[in-house]
Each structure stands twice: as structure tokens, then as C-alpha cells.
Amino acid sequence: MKILLVGAGGVGDAFAKIIARRSFYEHVIVSDYDLGRAERTIEAIRARHGADVAGRFSAAQIDASDPDRVAAVAREHGATHVMNAVEPKFVPTIFAGALAANADYLDMAMSLSEPHPTDPHAQTGVKLGDDQFAQAGDWETAGRLALVGMGVEPGLSDVFARYASDHLFSEIDELGTRDGANLVVRDEAGNEIFAPSFSIWTTIEECLNPPVIFEKDKGWFTTAPFSEPEMFDFPEGIGPVECVNVEHEEVLLMPRWLDAKRVTFKYGLGEEFIGVLKTLHLLGLDSVDPVRVRSAAGPAMVAPRDVVAACLPDPATIGPRMTGKTCAGVWVTGTGLDGAAREVYLYHVADNEWTMAEYDAQCVVWQTALNPVIALELLAAGAWGGIGVLGPEAFDAKAFLDLMASPESEGGYGQPWGLQDRL
Amino acid sequence: MKILLVGAGGVGDAFAKIIARRSFYEHVIVSDYDLGRAERTIEAIRARHGADVAGRFSAAQIDASDPDRVAAVAREHGATHVMNAVEPKFVPTIFAGALAANADYLDMAMSLSEPHPTDPHAQTGVKLGDDQFAQAGDWETAGRLALVGMGVEPGLSDVFARYASDHLFSEIDELGTRDGANLVVRDEAGNEIFAPSFSIWTTIEECLNPPVIFEKDKGWFTTAPFSEPEMFDFPEGIGPVECVNVEHEEVLLMPRWLDAKRVTFKYGLGEEFIGVLKTLHLLGLDSVDPVRVRSAAGPAMVAPRDVVAACLPDPATIGPRMTGKTCAGVWVTGTGLDGAAREVYLYHVADNEWTMAEYDAQCVVWQTALNPVIALELLAAGAWGGIGVLGPEAFDAKAFLDLMASPESEGGYGQPWGLQDRL
Structure with a gap:
């Protein structure tokens, strides 16, 4: 698995820092419009984990608003997965770029909505994700997976x-x-x-x-x-x-x-x-x-x-x-x-x-970035799999929660979750 | 009485429209940094009251931030009274310009305050009007009146x-x-x-x-x-x-x-x-x-x-x-x-x-501008008089309220005021 991470802002930076502690993938390309920001993330990994771990990361410049640029960077590095970690307004171009490069795709927020033109507070217009689900057939035909909404919420x-x-x-x-x-x-x-x-x-x-x-x-x-x-x-x-x-x-x-x-x-x-x-x-x-x-x-x-x-x-x-x-x-x-x-x-x-x-990550962005790392690990292991445009609820939840909760010493993420019975 | 009105914004414009219906003065010089704004006020008076009334007004350009310019415009037109109708940050310069031109002065807001440097929510620093009261001796020596805070509130x-x-x-x-x-x-x-x-x-x-x-x-x-x-x-x-x-x-x-x-x-x-x-x-x-x-x-x-x-x-x-x-x-x-x-x-x-x-004036600015017109009429008639830096409470209140309340047909302003007994 070679992962092209698009965006080294708060969530992208936390994603890289979390995945740095795992070993299920071959390489992560940390890309950003600002190359220096991508390099800073890798420097932080080098400082904490040393040169060996940092060697599994490389930095690249990318223009997320251009699907051809996204596809070119993905092809150049042989990315098998494109991880979208930028603002949702860039979903359409990264989504298209990943498919063009024949890579699987993950995001943490879906394509944007447009309110109903005359009755916005009662009827839906274009809904969140509509543009992505409309292209599900293309992803199925290509035999590729787009796992959408795979942060913390959604995710x-x-x-x-x-x-x-x-x-x-x-x-x-x-x-x-x-x-x-x-x-x-x-x-x-x-x-x-x-x-x-x-x-x-x-x-x-x-x-x-x-x-x-x-x-x-x-x-x-x-x-x-x-x-x-x-x-x-x-x-x-x-x-x-x-x-x-x-x-x-x-x-x-x-x-x-x-x-x-x-x-x-x-x-x-x-x-x-x-x-x-x-x-x-x-x-x-x-x-x-x-x-x-x-x-x-x-x-x-x-x-x-x-x-x-x-x-x-x-x-x-x-x-x-x-x-x-x-x-x-x-x-x-x-x-x-x-x-x-x-x-x-x-x-x-x-x-x-x-x-x-x-x-060294703020808790809100860290909690968001944790979940796509776990999902990628399940995909790498074959515990999760599928083609087309799918949400997190299309996959086995127990496998996810078990891997998340089990201690790091036993190969998990050491992140217990809670169940409150409220009746 | 020749009045130099400084400022033809909302309150200045309303002042001119109110005084246009009175006859106790000789001339009003409507001045503004933007000469066109002063001219528009006079045009509105001409449209409503005709050329005779408008003939008692003339327009002038003025820079209220320069005491010498204020004094020069006042002297040039032989102003006996300078009526300050601009933002309070210009109080010091108009105040100084009026005294230099040996004119009486009125304003509707006083020189600005500065908070206490270390204990602003308990102790006063420089108070509103402090700078003006500090110069009271100069006005007394010159035998001139500065009637400060003569809008609606204060006023x-x-x-x-x-x-x-x-x-x-x-x-x-x-x-x-x-x-x-x-x-x-x-x-x-x-x-x-x-x-x-x-x-x-x-x-x-x-x-x-x-x-x-x-x-x-x-x-x-x-x-x-x-x-x-x-x-x-x-x-x-x-x-x-x-x-x-x-x-x-x-x-x-x-x-x-x-x-x-x-x-x-x-x-x-x-x-x-x-x-x-x-x-x-x-x-x-x-x-x-x-x-x-x-x-x-x-x-x-x-x-x-x-x-x-x-x-x-x-x-x-x-x-x-x-x-x-x-x-x-x-x-x-x-x-x-x-x-x-x-x-x-x-x-x-x-x-x-x-x-x-x-x-043709919005009520908040109109109510503010009404009171200095009444005060000027009382000063012109000799019902009010004084020298130094004085507030409205230094003068006979009954004369003011009677003139304000009496009908226009009887020479008043037709503006009754109310008294509620609340016990």
C-alpha cells in the first residue's frame, strides 16, 4: 500500500503522525500546496521516530484544485490509495484525480450541498455527497473503492x-x-x-x-x-x-x-x-x-x-x-x-x-485523523474490502472497533470506546 | 447671530433643516469636509422652503481636524457661534478654533475619555470633557461661552x-x-x-x-x-x-x-x-x-x-x-x-x-439636533447667557422647556415633553 496524503494541515499532519507508529503500508507521500508544510510534517516524524520511520515518508507539492495534477502526483509515486485531508471544496477534483490514477480513495467530508432554491428550510437541494454517489457506477466499473466520510464524524x-x-x-x-x-x-x-x-x-x-x-x-x-x-x-x-x-x-x-x-x-x-x-x-x-x-x-x-x-x-x-x-x-x-x-x-x-x-496534535484533529488510519490498516489486511462508493457503515464494525480498542502492545491502537446503557 | 455649523452629516443636516424654520439668526454657514454634502443640505432647504430661506444659508469647505482652518472659516464669515456637529474626536480642534476666532461654541458630545491604565473597571482615567473643562479659564478670560453637551443626551x-x-x-x-x-x-x-x-x-x-x-x-x-x-x-x-x-x-x-x-x-x-x-x-x-x-x-x-x-x-x-x-x-x-x-x-x-x-430626518438625529437650535434661540434672545465652559444644567431649564413645548403658532417648537409620577 502506497498512500498519497493530500493536505498537511491540521488533520493531514495528525494523520501522518498517527500512521508513523504503524507498519502496514509501504510508503506515504505527504503532499500539500505548500511543499514546506509537507516537509515540516515529515521533519516532526523524523524528530520523534528517527530516520528509519521518516524514510517511509516523502514530501510532494500538489494543487488539489486540479484533477490532472492530483492524478499525475498519484501516478508518479505509484499511489494505491489517495487520502483526502483538505477542505471539502476540493472533494470533486481529488475524487476525480484518484479514479483517473486508478487508485482507491478515502475522505473525511463529502462533496458539498446546495440549498433548495425556493424552500431551503424544508426541502433538500443538492445533498452532501450527491455528486460522489452519482459517480458510483464509474468506480464500480473500474473496480476501485471510494471510502467516503471516514473521519471521526462522519466515520x-x-x-x-x-x-x-x-x-x-x-x-x-x-x-x-x-x-x-x-x-x-x-x-x-x-x-x-x-x-x-x-x-x-x-x-x-x-x-x-x-x-x-x-x-x-x-x-x-x-x-x-x-x-x-x-x-x-x-x-x-x-x-x-x-x-x-x-x-x-x-x-x-x-x-x-x-x-x-x-x-x-x-x-x-x-x-x-x-x-x-x-x-x-x-x-x-x-x-x-x-x-x-x-x-x-x-x-x-x-x-x-x-x-x-x-x-x-x-x-x-x-x-x-x-x-x-x-x-x-x-x-x-x-x-x-x-x-x-x-x-x-x-x-x-x-x-x-x-x-x-x-x-503533538490537538485532540479534535487527532480524533478525526485516527479513523482513516485504522480503516486503511483493515483494507491493507483484507479485513475490509469493497468496490464502488461506500460509507463506513458498509463494512464490518466489530473488526474496526476491536482493532481500535486493543492495546498497542497487542497490535491495536489502544483507544477504548464506550457503551452507555441509558435506560 | 451668525452660526458656523461644522459638519453636514446626519445631525448637522437635521440641525440645518430645523433652524431653517426659525428666524432668530442672521446667517448659517453649513460647512463640511465634503463641500458637496454641505451644498446638498442647503438644496434640501431650498426645495422645501424656497429661495428666501435658503438665502440665509451658505456652504463652505472645512477641515475639522485643523484648529487654524476652523478659526479661518469662522473669521472669514464673521461667525459669532461655532456649532460642532461632527464626531467627538474633532472636539479639541473645533473647540480651539472657535476660541481663536473669538466665537461662542456649542457641541453635543464632549472631548473623549481614556481608561485608567491599570484599573479601568473601577477607577476613572481621563474623563469625558476633562480636556475642555481644563481650558475653562481661557474661555472666561476671553469672555466667551462654550456650551458643551447640548444635544438630546447630553443636552x-x-x-x-x-x-x-x-x-x-x-x-x-x-x-x-x-x-x-x-x-x-x-x-x-x-x-x-x-x-x-x-x-x-x-x-x-x-x-x-x-x-x-x-x-x-x-x-x-x-x-x-x-x-x-x-x-x-x-x-x-x-x-x-x-x-x-x-x-x-x-x-x-x-x-x-x-x-x-x-x-x-x-x-x-x-x-x-x-x-x-x-x-x-x-x-x-x-x-x-x-x-x-x-x-x-x-x-x-x-x-x-x-x-x-x-x-x-x-x-x-x-x-x-x-x-x-x-x-x-x-x-x-x-x-x-x-x-x-x-x-x-x-x-x-x-x-x-x-x-x-x-x-426628512431620521428621528434619532433629529431629536439630537433639535436641542442646540432651541439653546441658540434662547442665547439670541438673551434668556440664556454666560461665559466659560458650561453645561446645559447651568441655565434656566423652564425657559428652555417652555419654548420647546409651546405651539409653533405661538412661536414655540411644538414639542411637548412628559412628566410621569412613578410613585
Whole structure:
């Protein structure tokens, strides 16, 4: 297995640092638009693991917006797998480039949606992943696999849903992905500051899009942003966090393979963050259309959303100043195998101080990057396999969770997951 | 009386439109950095009142940041009074220019404050108006009057406070200026939009400065922004609005002439607007320090606060799309003339539809501009007079309120004010 990693930003960098501790592959090409960034990731691996491990990595420059460039880099290095770790707007070009190079493909976010032109808060328009599933026939014909949505959410959440469906429930009422955290970032003086752990640009995009919901008798439909707020009690000391509906891939993926009456995604943004996003929208500061603003060098045309991002700390830099845990999981309700009502929460928690110490990676990006590494290891071992465009729930969940949970000394990843019975 | 009006923005334009209906002066020189803006104001007067009235106005270009330029324009036109109607940052230069030209001076906002360097939320630093009061001796020596803070708030509020002190109370516990509104702005489709009726730039400045409070046994002190929230019930259908402490001139002016145990200013920003200002501060979007942002023309350095202003509708343009009323007044508690506890609210309300129809001016700027016109008429008539740096509470309040309230047919301004007994 030769893996072309596209993108050495937060998640790509963490992917490389995680896979550096495994040995199931032959080589990883770390590519980025900025070659220096790819080289820095490999330098970090060299510093921690030495020249032998670093020798299994090489750096390359890539333009992810050009499918021909992606295919050329993949062919040049004989990549068997293309691992997409850049912003979702580049999904179409990397997806096409991988197929053109006859490589398998993985991503952690799917092709973008477009709201319904006249009724955006009730009906779907172009849905997340629609463009990719429309090309499933091409991938099947080529005999290649595109494993889409294989991060933590989507990704691990879909694995949990498949596990619940196979091993815990005879009938499922709701598959509800629920994500929450108690992360706190402090400035040098120790005061709490507002510093989102993920790109504010992407967060605005996903939170202000109309959230999508699936119901078996109704199909996919949308609501207004921030709908159906609920307090969800997260485990391991995180506690209750206000969660709201957010557009997310799980809702589009799970119903394709799993049987559930309702599929939802709620993000534990918390009251403060929801208020911030609503205010940015109210003032038009979420807009990507440039406005005219005075500057010392004369009038400038800038996108308000870029200005918001420029005012906040770079999420890639806040790891050392952050404490707390992030939790990803699926809350499942329905009928258990014994015929009685059942309600469970399947989850995985990452602690920032631990991921910083062990991997020099912030916990949110580390938790995202962990799962495609495990999936690639299962594909390399033949435990997972398939052709076409498939989500994580199309594969054996137990194999994934066992490899993830078993200790590193026994060849696993040493990442236990939790099951809370809530009834 | 020859009046040099400095600034033909929202308030300056409304001042000219109000004084056009009076005849106590000889001439008004409407000056602005942008001569075209001054000319547009005079054209509007010509269109409504004809050539005779417009003949009492002339336009001039002025640079308010240069005291010599201000003095030169004042001398050239033989101005007896300089009326400052621009942003408070120009107070020092216009103030100096008027004295140099041996003219009397009026403004509606005073020289700016600077927070205490180490303890800003408890102790005052440089207070509003300090720079002007420090020069009181020069004005006294020259025998000239600087009537400072003579808009609506400060201005009419200070007149109300003097009236309460002279005619309603034997002892005052608190002079609490309270300002609230129920203004709503709609887009072309009729949907409510977020559109502050006053410059967001100035509003951020005044609301994020530490608010100042006066207590007789403690002197002036400050608190954290948005402190001591209270619901205040405004008259004439406006109803309850959440008010918080804001730094304002009344608190610095009233204790110099009036005897009260406590002097406060609370602004009815409302919950939504307070939330917006807090969020802007949390994200650093209130900052005036430029940040680096990408643009199509390459990286630009822009001040986040300028971007916020650029995203919102220009307050000068929202008058036709706005409905509702704005209320300015003073809530006074203490002991009445009969020795019993007394609590009153003295107020004036402006209705936007009426000010737009009568003056083609938005109600907030119109209400601000009304009061210096009345003050100038009292000075012209000799009913008010004085030398040095004086606030509105240094003059006879009854003369002011009588002229304001009496019908236009009887030579007044036809603007009744209200007195609510609240005990």
C-alpha cells in the first residue's frame, strides 16, 4: 500500500503522525500546496521516530484544485490509495484525480450541498455527497473503492451505528450522532479566550447551512439552522452541552446501508457558540461576498468571513493552550435483541493533553485523523474490502472497533470506546 | 447671530433643516469636509422652503481636524457661534478654533475619555470633557461661552435634571438618564433587519468604554461594560427595554451644577444589541487595529470595526425604512417639595414617521439636533447667557422647556415633553 496524503494541515499532519507508529503500508507521500508544510510534517516524524520511520515518508507539492495534477502526483509515486485531508471544496477534483490514477480513495467530508432554491428550510437541494454517489457506477466499473466520510464524524460515528445495528438492536428508532466537548483555550495570562478548535470558516459553512434530517416514511428533509435544541449529557466528565441540528454526512450515509426510522446529527456547539454564529449571520459577517473597506493603502475589497477568521487564533496553534476533552458518538434508541426498549450511547473520547503529549496534535484533529488510519490498516489486511462508493457503515464494525480498542502492545491502537446503557 | 455649523452629516443636516424654520439668526454657514454634502443640505432647504430661506444659508469647505482652518472659516464669515456637529474626536480642534476666532461654541458630545491604565473597571482615567473643562479659564478670560453637551443626551437630559432640581425636588437621590426606543428597520421585502440607527463605530466606542458613575460620597468611578442591567419601562407605547450602564456626558456634567447623591446613565440597548456588542468584543471584531486579510488584489490590512460598519446599512439611509419611536429622559428619585418620597420620569419622544414627514430626518438625529437650535434661540434672545465652559444644567431649564413645548403658532417648537409620577 502506497498512500498519497493530500493536505498537511491540521488533520493531514495528525494523520501522518498517527500512521508513523504503524507498519502496514509501504510508503506515504505527504503532499500539500505548500511543499514546506509537507516537509515540516515529515521533519516532526523524523524528530520523534528517527530516520528509519521518516524514510517511509516523502514530501510532494500538489494543487488539489486540479484533477490532472492530483492524478499525475498519484501516478508518479505509484499511489494505491489517495487520502483526502483538505477542505471539502476540493472533494470533486481529488475524487476525480484518484479514479483517473486508478487508485482507491478515502475522505473525511463529502462533496458539498446546495440549498433548495425556493424552500431551503424544508426541502433538500443538492445533498452532501450527491455528486460522489452519482459517480458510483464509474468506480464500480473500474473496480476501485471510494471510502467516503471516514473521519471521526462522519466515520467512527457510522461505524458505531453499524455496530448497534448488527449487535445491539433488533429495530432502531433513531440513529442520532451527538458531538460535544468541554475544551477551554487560555491566553498567556491564563484567561479563557474564544478560540474555536476547528476552522471558523468551515464551522460557519456547516452550521448556517440548513440541517438535514432523515425519516423513513418521509425521506430526507431540512429545517432552519440551529433547530431542535436539546441538552445532551456527554460522558467522562464533559457533562450536559446544548446540541442543535447541523448539516452532516452521517444523515446522508447511514440510511443507505442501515435500517432506522430517523437519522439525525446534533452538534454540541454550546449556547455561547450558537449565539456567536447567529450574531455573525445577523450582521452579515458570515458572508463570503467582498465588501468595500478603507485601509491605509486605499479601499480594499474583503470577505467579512475572512476577517472573522483573521481575528481569531489559528486553530492549528491553540493545542498547547487548550485543556479538556472532545467526545464523538451515536445515541441509538429502539428495541434491543431481547425485544425490550433500549437506549445506548456509543462513544469515543479524546483528551487534548494526552494527544498533545503523545502525538503533538490537538485532540479534535487527532480524533478525526485516527479513523482513516485504522480503516486503511483493515483494507491493507483484507479485513475490509469493497468496490464502488461506500460509507463506513458498509463494512464490518466489530473488526474496526476491536482493532481500535486493543492495546498497542497487542497490535491495536489502544483507544477504548464506550457503551452507555441509558435506560 | 451668525452660526458656523461644522459638519453636514446626519445631525448637522437635521440641525440645518430645523433652524431653517426659525428666524432668530442672521446667517448659517453649513460647512463640511465634503463641500458637496454641505451644498446638498442647503438644496434640501431650498426645495422645501424656497429661495428666501435658503438665502440665509451658505456652504463652505472645512477641515475639522485643523484648529487654524476652523478659526479661518469662522473669521472669514464673521461667525459669532461655532456649532460642532461632527464626531467627538474633532472636539479639541473645533473647540480651539472657535476660541481663536473669538466665537461662542456649542457641541453635543464632549472631548473623549481614556481608561485608567491599570484599573479601568473601577477607577476613572481621563474623563469625558476633562480636556475642555481644563481650558475653562481661557474661555472666561476671553469672555466667551462654550456650551458643551447640548444635544438630546447630553443636552435635553441635563435640562430635565435642572428642572427637577429647581421645581420638583427638595433633595435628589439619583439623577438617572434613561434612553430607550422601539425602532424597527425593514428591508425592501418587509422583513426586520439589524440596522442600528446611530453609527455602529461610535456605538461600539461608547458601549465598550468603562461606564462612569457619580456618587456624592465617592466621586466618579467606573464599572465593567454593560453593568447593572435593569428593565426600564418607557412611555408612549415603547414599553420595557433592558438598559445598562454606558459612559456618557451627563454623569460628568450634572454633578458640577446639581446636588444629587448618585448620577447614572443607562442606555436601552436591548438584549439583542447588548449580545451583538459582547460578541463583537469577544471575537475582537470591535478592534481598530488592522488585521491582515486576503483579497483579490492581494493581502489587505483592514480594521475589523470598519468591516463591521461596512456590513451594516448606513444609518443615514435607513430613515424611510424605519418605524417606531425614540425616548430620551431622566428618571429622578428623592424627596419632593412637600417632603414626601418622589419618583418621576421627565422625557421627550420623537416618532420617526413624523420626523421623516416633517423634516426628512431620521428621528434619532433629529431629536439630537433639535436641542442646540432651541439653546441658540434662547442665547439670541438673551434668556440664556454666560461665559466659560458650561453645561446645559447651568441655565434656566423652564425657559428652555417652555419654548420647546409651546405651539409653533405661538412661536414655540411644538414639542411637548412628559412628566410621569412613578410613585
